[in-house]
Amino acid sequence: MARTARFTFLCKIAAAIAIIAAMDRLFFDGAAGSWIGGFALAWIGALLATRPALRRRPSLVALAIAAGFAIVLAQDPGGLGWALFWSALSIAALMPRIGRFDDAWRWSLRLAAHGLSGPLAPVLDLIRLARLPQRRAGHSPAGLAGLLALPLAMTALFVALFASANPIIAQAFTRVRLPGFAELLFWAMLLALVWPSLRPTRWATRAAALLPRPEIARPGIPAPSLLLSLLLFNLVFAIQNGLDLAFLWSGAPLPGGVTLADYAHRGAYPLIATALLAGLFVLAALKPGSASAANPAIRRLVVLWVAQNLFLVASSILRTLDYVAAYSLTGFRIAALAWMGLVAIGLALICWRMLRGRSAAWLINANALMAALVLSATSIVDLEASAAAWNVRHARETGGRGVELDLCYLAQTGPSSLLALVALERRPLPPAFRDRVRHVRGLVMADLARRQAGWRSWTWRGRYRLETARRLLGPNPPIAAPASPGTERDCGGTIRPIAVEQPAPMAGPATAPTGDAIANAVANATPPLTGAPSR
Known part of the structure; x- marks a missing residue:
């Protein structure tokens, strides 16, 4: 048994070294490409090979989810996809000590403890390795270090002396490149990332035991006070929702000095904060099974209030959509x-929990599941590409009812906007605007072609975009007209004169010097022709 454990530990060390060496080779110039997905799949394979406990069903389910996110990283690597992959992989690594998925609240703490204890995991295992009892003479780590100290030190001394005496040996040593500080730091960071998945610390699983049960204690609110609060809340929310119905939904004219864009934009996020506050109030004041939650009048008022909050959220969504129609769509607004x-x-879900008497753990798990589904969809879909396609379809230049197309924004999004720019360029456009679109499309397409040329920055999604653009534009894509001398193009492709910096004015009087003043200055500045040399 001890020999098997020792062999498994050595296999984990070999797997960690292999992963670090591969990552050091792949991440040579900092380029992130589809190879990250292959690296993630190799990491999963290393875990399955070195940790037999992960071959049981709960861990396999988590590893399958991690493999799905690895495929997402292979298509188009991103920070969100990597975070979701690491979370699924860490759940699989910790699952053998837990055995089941209990609730998202405890797993969030386990993942946080797992990430924070990662840098300490290799150090703790090294300390444990040094403290292993000596089974036979010289076979413990401390005994082995003492055994090798003298031979290695003397050998290094002799090699140094031979290198100073023999130029061939010295020349061979000059070809040896020792890792620098930055490279050693990078290896240490990779070790802190990879080793905890091979040998997770016990802190990561014991931290959740310190948490109380995920039940929110209900404050002592008397039923009459709670009933009056809900009545007033419903009245205030009815006034706000009535104003939204009158001006936002029906399109009635606003009072003087208030524009629809101002009315729509100012209320979007404060109303969401109001809905969140309302949800926290219901969650804290109405515990399932309590006397207040069983009161029929209170239950009806809570359901009415939650319905008004849902209408408030719908109004916030409509406000955001109106703002998008008045300006444009961005990836951030899609996320909002x-x-x-x-x-x-x-x-x-909060209302359903109260009506059905569900536990707080059920509510947390349900919300965590919904959030995980939305985040997973966000990691797959390119929000910036979706925003660019929407802006092109609804732009004023293409016959839509939107605002003027912001070509600077499309240029900033990079390859995400390439296919939208190609579709825009193929439409009937005014010649000047088509030339601007062609210029921006050319810059974005050249940047994507440069990324796809290197295998480290190559991605499946980039390949699809580049091939689609080349197929639609033909073998020789048209190029924009060159800017004339003395002009340049801005981020949106508009040709403008080159801004020339004016020289800074010289200090002195504002009036021009007279001829006598110039002659006196020259005479005073001329060095003497005789006598001591001027210094």
Whole structure:
């Protein structure tokens, strides 16, 4: 048994060295490409090979989810996809000590402890290795170090002396490149990332035991006070929702000095904060099974209030959509709309929990599942590409009802906007605007071609975009007209004169010097022709 454990430990060391060596070779110039997905799959394979405990069903389910995110990273690597992959992989690594998925609240703490204790895991295992009892003479780590100290030190001394005496040996040593500090630091960071998945610390699983049960203690609110609070809340929310119905949903004219864009934009995020506060109030004040939660009048008022909050969230979504129509769509605004949808789902789950008497753990798990699904979809879909396609379809230049197309934004999004720019260029456009679109498309396409040329920055999604663009534009894509001398193009492709910096004015009087003043200055500045040399 001890020999098997020792062999398994050595296999984990070999797997960690192999992963670090591969990552050091792949991440040579800092380029992130589809190879990250292959690296993630290799990491999963290393865990399955060195940890037999992960071959049981709960861990295999988590590893299958991690493999799905690895495929997402192979298609188009991103920070969100990597975070989701690491979370699924860490759950699989910790699962043998837990045995089941209990609740998201405890797993969030386990993942946090697992990540924070990662840098300490190799150090703790090294200390344990040094403290192993000596089974036979010289076979413990401390005894082995003492055994090798003298031979290695004397051998190194002799090699140094021979290198100073023999130029051939010295020349061979000059070809040896020792790792620098930055490379050693990178290896240490990789070890702190990989080793905890091979040998997770016990802190990561014991930290959740310190948590109380995920039940929120209900404050002592008397039923009459709670009933009055809900009545007033419903009245205030009815006024706000009535104003939204009158001006936002029906399109009635606003009072003087208030524009629809201002009315729509100012209320989007404060109303979401209001809905969140309402949900926390219901969650804290109405514990399932309590006397207040069983009161029919209170239950009806809570359901009415949650319904008003859902309408409030719908109004916030409509405000954001109106703002998008007045300006443009961005990836951040798509994420904001997804967040508003999550808030609405959370409110509905809070109400369902009260009506059905569900536990707080059920509520946390349900919300965590919804958030995980939304984040997973976000890691797969390119939000910036979706925003670029929407802006092109609804732009004023293409006959849509939107605002003027912001070509600078499309240029900043890079390869995400390439196919949208190609579709825009193929439409009937005014010649000047087509030339601007062609210039921006050429820059974005050249940047993507440069990335795809190197295998480290090559991605499946980039290959699809580049091949699609080349197929639609033909073998010789048209190029924009060159800027004339003295002009340049801005980020949106508009040709403008080159800004020339004016020289800074010289200090002195504002009036021009007279001829006598110039002559006196020259005479005073001329060095003497005789006598001591001027210094």
